[in-house]
Amino acid sequence: MSQVDWLSHLLQMITITGQLEVRCAYGAPWRVAWPRSAAHEIPYHVVLKGRAIIENPETKTAKELVGGDIVLLPHGSAHVLHDGSGQAPGRTYQRRGSAGWTLSENDGQGEHLDLLCGRFFIGPPHDRLIRNYLPTNLVVRAMDSHGEEGIGSASNHLASLVELMRMESAGDKAGGRAILNALSSALFTLVLRAASESEQAPAGLLALAGHPRLAPAISALFADPTRPWKLTDLADLCSMSRATFMRHFQDKLGRSAADLLTDIRMSLAANELKKPAMTTEAVAESVGYQSLSAFRRVFTERMGMTPGEWRRLAHQGE
Numbered sequence: 643m644s645q646v647d648w649l650s651h652l653l654q655m656i657t658i659t660g661q662l663e664v665r666c667a668y669g670a671p672w673r674v675a676w677p678r679s680a681a682h683e684i685p686y687h688v689v690l691k692g693r694a695i696i697e698n699p700e701t702k703t704a705k706e707l708v709g710g711d712i713v714l715l716p717h718g719s720a721h722v723l724h725d726g727s728g729q730a731p732g733r734t735y736q737r738r739g740s741a742g743w744t745l746s747e748n749d750g751q752g753e754h755l756d757l758l759c760g761r762f763f764i765g766p767p768h769d770r771l772i773r774n775y776l777p778t779n780l781v782v783r784a785m786d787s788h789g790e791e792g793i794g795s796a797s798n799h800l801a802s803l804v805e806l807m808r809m810e811s812a813g814d815k816a817g818g819r820a821i822l823n824a825l826s827s828a829l830f831t832l833v834l835r836a837a838s839e840s841e842q843a844p845a846g847l848l849a850l851a852g853h854p855r856l857a858p859a860i861s862a863l864f865a866d867p868t869r870p871w872k873l874t875d876l877a878d879l880c881s882m883s884r885a886t887f888m889r890h891f892q893d894k895l896g897r898s899a900a901d902l903l904t905d906i907r908m909s910l911a912a913n914e915l916k917k918p919a920m921t922t923e924a925v926a927e928s929v930g931y932q933s934l935s936a937f938r939r940v941f942t943e944r945m946g947m948t949p950g951e952w953r954r955l956a957h958q959g960e
Contacts, residue, residue: 660826670752
């Protein structure tokens, strides 16, 4: 099984939509602060040109971004972007375009920055699955590589996607908003693919998927989560002993295979519970539980509410 399989299965479970909100065209000095995002939102930034320092006050980290860099904040952390000069920024001027996003400009005469900023929206309650298994900051590079290996690489596809976003946000053509939002959604998938392909895949789901020996296990868990998987089955798929498999899995993911399997099942159950014709017993069975009480206990533990409460909440939301 390929990495694409697990990612496709994940994104079939979780509804993710994207929205471009601001295009920043600044000259240094400049500074923009972003508050903590709502529970079901993930901010993203795409550096089209120039460079920016991104600071995360929670993790007390700072990283320089350059043209072609894309950053996602899966935990929705508050963060600051600035030019790194330490000088006080001047005024910014904002103009709302007909495509629904805002153009923000300033009077700075220093190094020029061109930046796209937006958000991804995750259908509840799946934000917990994303936040539990993705890093606080996720940075990938969109690179227009030439040569054979570059043609099919995720970073090469990202470069094409970012160029499309740049062109659509520069014009004011019919359907611009719909196209930009569709491109934003594709951006999420390609960033995850690129991160799992990179040699420095961040700890969590992406490091696990990018590990050639562990990839069969993650693909199996996502492809067939209702199967009563045993550790020995998963270890055999990866041609490892049970102890070696457990150690490597825990090391890469930060959680056990049983934890991941339970979270996948609970996300599937949350989707099934939205269907009025599905009884709670039928939902429990459909995600691999023979005992209704065991399913109710695990669902409540993981989701913070009973299956019945989630069903009512989901119907009210709709």
